[in-house]
Amino acid sequence: MNVMVDSPVLVGRDAELARLAAAARAAVAGQGGAVLVVGESGIGKTTLLDAAAAHCRDLGMRVHRGAAEDLEQEIPFSTLAACLGIGPASPDPDLAPLSALLRGEDVFAHGVDAANHEYAIGEAVLGLADTWTAARPLALIVDDLQWADTATVRVLDRLADGLAAIPLLLVLAKRAVDRSGEVAAFWYCLLDRGAAQLRLDPLPADAVADQVTALVGAPPGPRLRQLLDGAAGNPLYVRELVTALRDEHAVHLTDGCAELGERAWGELPGSLVGVIGRRLDALPGPIRDALRTAAVLGGSVSEAELAKVLGSPPEEISAALGLAARGGLVTTGRRPRFRHALICEVLAAQVPATVRAALHVRGARVLAGRSASVTRVAEQLAQGGTVEPAMRDWLAGHARTLIARAPGLAVQLLRRALTAADPARTAELRLHLVRALLWHGELDAAEREARQALTAAPAADRAALYWLLAQSCYRQGRITDALAVVDTAVADPEVAEDRRGRLHGFAAVAKMFQVRIEDAAADARQALALGTATGDQHTLGLGELAMSAVTMMRGDVPGGLELARRAQSRLGHGVLPDLQVEPDATVAYCLIGLDRLAEADEALAVAADRNRRTGSVYLAFTHRLRAAVRFLDGRWDDALVEIQTGLESADPLREAGRLRGLAEVISVHRGGTAEVAAATVAEQPDAVYEGGDQSFTRWAYALTQEASVGPAEALRLLLPVWDQAGGIFPRRVVYRVCPDLARMAAACGAHARLVQLVAEVEQVGGAEPCHSLRATAQLCRAFATDDAELMRAAAASYAEAGWRLCEGYAHENAGVLLARAGQPGPARDEVDRALAIYELLDAAWDAGRAGARLREAGVRRGVKGRRGRPKHGWAALTDTEHRVALLVAEGMSNPEIAARMFLSRRTVQSHVSSILAKLQISSRVELAVVAARQDSAPG
Template identity: 30%
Template structure:
């Protein structure tokens, strides 16, 4: 699911275009990235059946880009390396030994893009390993902000789920159509030097316009003596060609059958070793002498089946040739070649996954069981261990292979299932993890493994946002016989799930009771489980000051734990949330940095996206919407990778910003995608509905907006005081501008009855609502100044707008000028142009005009337009720091830094980060 609609004008792909039109379009897209004045890229998928010419087209486009001076990265996925972690990525950007290969790859691409546009082409992506597919998805996302052209070519079918997730992220996808009659004629001219006659043209229609099929048909006719060059400049079919009922595969087999034994033996070794096999390795795999190998290689190249990948290495000219040659191998020869390849590659220090692949393919009946089975199991186990740190999806695949090899009744099979389910969950494949856990629970007798599988299933359900399923699973376990301590821990988990689903008051009562009934020696353990919930409940009640105390107590309890529990808890996410309401923007921003650092220290990388979301919330209230957008985009990308369902707040906030910046299409698309997935609302707060209200207000569609405002407020009164305070300024403004003073008065009365002493940074909302109802400019001004004192500039700007409108209705319209200027300045700083236009329209209808625009012009371009965070990033870029280095220094994610760099270059009108060296930045 793409949560990040791609902004800006782009050249759309031809829907049913010809091959020539598609090639022209693709060259235009690539040239647009290469020559574009702005720091932006693009992504395209070229798909189609085997042999249709995908690689040929992409190769030509990439070659033209390289000839034009662009830096090109390319790789081709191999079927033999589907279980090798980051095989495609290592070919694309080079291997990485110690650090996370994904981060290293992104850093290398980013560094390359800093020097100029980059074209990245991955061929045969349908065969890529799972770890590489994840990195490619991130590169496709990065192409929105980098001068990076991501070109993916793949077969239309069949494709794995991982490939579908990748191809679903590209901006455009085109299906390469068949060649028409004229293009087939051109192909014949290239092959034979002559134009096809009528009979030959008619016969070649049987290729369906597939270039490889047509080529093989011509080759077969030529080999059978059925082509006549008697005509002037033409070549014609003579005689009756034999029927071909098996299509292209049969023609390729026929082509292979014409080769002599030495070439066949060489090609057989090539099919097993994979692409780019050296003649030295092919010699070790075959019985050919050195001279014979060179002769056979030359003949294979002249036959059109192979090409030199470098001076000493061979590759098949098309993947279909490799597949056909592999299928031609006798079973006994295939087994022997794979066994030989396993030994050769093991001696060469190849990855364990490569060795395991060959051992698996050599495991016929003669080597199953006993030594052969044990050897394969050891290789798969080693491969899984090699990939576990950074490629859990590959680990899950390898452990699945291992489960096939070992006997399901063996001791340790339950543990193997737990490991595989955990790897699936870590890679974001929650449903697959849950299915595997349920299947093993039906047969497992191991108490420890059963407990871990139950916990994993519940965790997967909760991570996906399926709270009803998680509660059902918990209740079924509680209905069984559990030790009292284990039951209380499970009840504590149930409290958290219930709260996240919106029933936080019920959860708070249960959690408090749990603490009361636990024995003294158990109380500390129960506290560490429920204090996060109790702190969130306090915040939702409006006691954010109390929430800060409780979460600090939780963190102190977890600090002494060395079992890894601290890394699995969400406690480190919440302190900035509570600080924002209790003490304002500055302390909250400092808390974000502290909590990010602490999460990194304990290895809680799964919290990274949620730190992004919290940081965005702080930036939104601070009025730094560029920073907020960068954090939200980075966090949403990360949650998509891990399969999290807890994104309602982030989706709502991102769509809210888009709406208030006038990007209504993007906001509507984002909200529609969220609605289609029926994901939960965190703590019951309808952030997407809040964003929908913004869309209707900006459209404008005031009657519909007022109707939605009523529904949102009615729900908010049932949800929490904290949610009422968040929603109130927007709902009240819509009510006033829509002529519904009654709703505004009802809201002010409800808020006036709240105890807001525990959340002073947002408490001025009460005065703002009362001032709006009473038309009290002084009260609205006091609220605006109070907000500013806490750094809450968004709410201050909303209050200044209302103060300006109230003052404009009095007999002293001059008193409206300062509030108006502050409101307009605030909106322009945030990029909220529709809001700026709204306040100007409101005061204009009241008879107040602002004056010449030139006197009030604000800076939205150049160094002075950069936010404080963007300035810090810009200085570090100018100092030569890479994005990961900047991220580490500022405690941001590399993806957030990348977005900041894109914003910086756009605001400064620069093409690459290297151009920053000549820019004078403000102090």
């Protein structure tokens, strides 16, 4: 009997396929979801995914399908790249930016470590998904998830977080094995989020009969049915058994049935592996050898590569693989793949361990000689055990690329290479190892290796090693040790002047964080001098950027802005990521200090976009500054979105505390709580204040205490923010707490402290009276002198500065002062102006306080009441949300909306989530319908 269908046949899975089809239809309708397929090897997961992919294509969905590979688990995003079809010959222009990120192009110029780079890749993937789903529904189908690399799992987790609102179907399959780790945690997390799980059980007897009929063209007879009972309903087991019986001519047609012949097996092999092994053992030697070698080298080996490893003519290998393909073992094509991973595993297990290692070493050598990708060569090297001299040379020449693409694998191979490296290569390999460890986040190991390397480093490597050693100390929080390394480096005659200049720039920044302002200025001047002497623009830019920060800390914000702009022009839009400074964000910081909020927002849009694309370390920092701008100018809902985006970003600079603190300041003003702030301050004995990092937290807690305990306690808590200001948080930065300090001091009768505050604020603003500083000085003096007209002037100055909350404060305080002076009409007018601002901010606590203070002063407002914005419906949307909603309705993707509105993709996503919640809908399709109704509504 020679008739045999080679491709897998799907039988007995109608219910599972129906559930997948329903999920696909839901995604097409705009409501995405995840379906998880689990089952033992050979149970039919891949065949079911094939059918699901075909169904999705029939529905008009864009389909990306791939599988994880066992050998590629150490290569970040390898599974994702396979699923999206990213490779050297990928024709899709949409994938070009992501492909460049995966190759690690310019990665060391922007990122501080692999985690940040992975975050940037994740952002690119999510942006791509947004773009694709805006054009048509998308299905991402991943098989063999149990072998997925960690980076792919993490980005899939991020992608799955917002599935319900976009037309995206995520289908994942894995073996039914109980394992801990990232894949298991992700799987359970998806189930908690409501993903559907399809557990593939053994096929019933009638389904097995249907499979045999599909395979051989006739139903099984009684004897064959009895033998197949031992396959336990496993489709691959059935297929391999029937194929083996066919190959041994043990099945024939009798009375329209497929039946066992006289020479059939006496008994069934005890397992699926046994059946596969028996079938493979029957193959001719050349075919078996080719398949075993292919199995050892992994699924991506080509015919030509396989021929080179085996030392056989290419035509022989092609013929052998052709026969294997006709037997249903592999697919056809330039890179044949095994039809089932279990076949590959059985073949590889038949090769002794020492032979497998030798094949991997030879495979690495062949791939390197054919200029294969760095990761493919490294995969083979990692499995080979030893790094021979020729491959040590290859590793040294390709180390930077490998570090960028797969730092963990780079560390493993470099360490292995160093155990047998000749002295000529040792120094070079050790320098690469230090860089790999630092990039991989193994800071203490990087420090140890750097110190050891410096004991015998050639002159050409010393500057780089000093720099890496200083960074390893710095990132562990040991600034003093990092500065000691700098001192040693700048005294080393082997370190060139331009490198010494950059080290001085680094020292200037480090000393600022130690609040050693004058020492920081001295190092900045050294960097500028060396940059001028060498003409090195990078050194000059670092010196100017460091001096800009010093100048700002001294209170000269215009001077700081001028220096920052100079640095920006020299550095373009990039800087060594090891320094906690960034040109565009530094410029924006100065502009905020000068009340040039719109200009600051533009600079921050550029900085946030670049940091997101490159994985730079300042992303959360730029979102905090964007939130600060929106807090000042009254866009509080947008500020909260920026805060949330910052909290969801990579955060090596530890901005999370400041972001949460600002969120709680807004929460208190809106009548909410400040639980994090309360817990933080409660942990500090005797209300110890630990510096500017906690200024927002302390501010939020003081406001809650003002409401619950009284102004005296609030003043006690908030005063340290002002009294202890200095270093990187000088009074020129933290003066925004002074309006609250002045109100608290006046309310609790602390007149002497209020008068002192007036003098201090006027001193800060004396040399450079920007609108907000002038307004703050006017407000404080008006409190001290009960001068209503001066308080009105403060309101006008705050309006010019764009500080909406403080403008409301000034109107409120003017109203109270006028009421106390017996002018009820003007008092009501001023408080009404304040309440109008508070209503725009949704500042319920401030509105309640203003009304109560006016009543205490003997003035009633009448029947006027605060309306506030509704919580649900179209009218509940903020101005920004309204614009986003209309752009979504036009069919624009999140990245397109982000580009149009100068926001980040994640910020737009947060706005979309808020819009859907306020409109009480669940998808972008429904949003388009609601928006269309609004356009067609009368009036």
